[in-house]
Amino acid sequence: MVHCIGIKSTHFSEKLNSEIQPLVPLEIKIESIKLVGIAQIPQIVYITSKGRCSTFLSKAKFLNCLLCFLQIKQRHFSKIISYNFQTYGININAENSKYFIVYSEIHAFLERYNRAALEKLEVELxxxxxxVRNPIKGTVAEVNNLGCSCPDMVYRHNVCKHQIATHLYLQSNGWGSLAEYLQQNTGKKWEEKLLAMAEVAKYDLGI
Ligand SMILES: [Zn+2]
Structure with a gap:
């Protein structure tokens, strides 16, 4: 069975639900990632509670994951032109710049991306x-421009599952990044949003 994330917002009502598909329908600890065959298909090798296994990712899926990672790091670019695997990490050529992500960083990111999809995190802007709420564990974390309030981000400096859930939620609703969303939250536009949110809140309370 494939578990999906059901993200909801109480502030913005209509059709704002989104889903992320997990890479693997179990918690994973990634050992390696490589490109396989002439077609250079990305493959992850990982450990789960049921043993060691590997899975191929579609190129589009992998590219989306790389984009998600770079955009959460607040690096502004429109798209990835190409990437190649080096000894210690992945070289990425974007339109106006180049990036290098070490393997340990991308492993940690994909593990958390998968976790964000498995847990039904709820995002509220x-x-x-x-x-970001985890309805199963009852935990809450707050994501802002500086990062997240959770221990994974604060102590381990990882891109955490809350940042990933937030980013994917914003993207599915037409925002490029959290920075872009927060930047827009000033002046008239934000006042209009607040009024709309107040209307929804009134409706929720039955006023
Ligand atoms: Zn977090």
Whole structure:
């Protein structure tokens, strides 16, 4: 069975639900990632509670993951032109720049991307941040321009599952990144949003 993330917002009502597909329908610890065959298909090798296994990712899926990672790091570019695997990490050529992601970083990211999809995290946007709830564990984390309040981000400096859930939620609703969303939350536009949110809140309360 494939588990999906059901992200919801109480502030913006209509059709804002989105889903992310997990890479693997179990918690994973990635050992390696490589490109396989003439077609250069990305493959991850990982450990789960049921043993060691490997899975091919579609090129499009892998590219989306790389984009997601770079955009959360708030690096502005429109698209990835190409990537290649080096000894210690992945070289990425974007339109106006180049990036290098070490393997340990991309492993950690894909593990958390998968976790964000497996757990039914709920994202709620505010004017200055996004509040991400884990309904199973009852935990809450706050994501803003500086990062996230959770231990994974604060102590391990990883791109955490809350940032990933927030980013994918914003993207599915037409925002490029959290920075872009927060930047827009000033002046008239934001006042209009607040009014719309107040209307929804009134409706929720039955006023
Ligand atoms: Zn976090």
């Amino acid at each position: 505010t004017a200055v941040s996004s509040v």
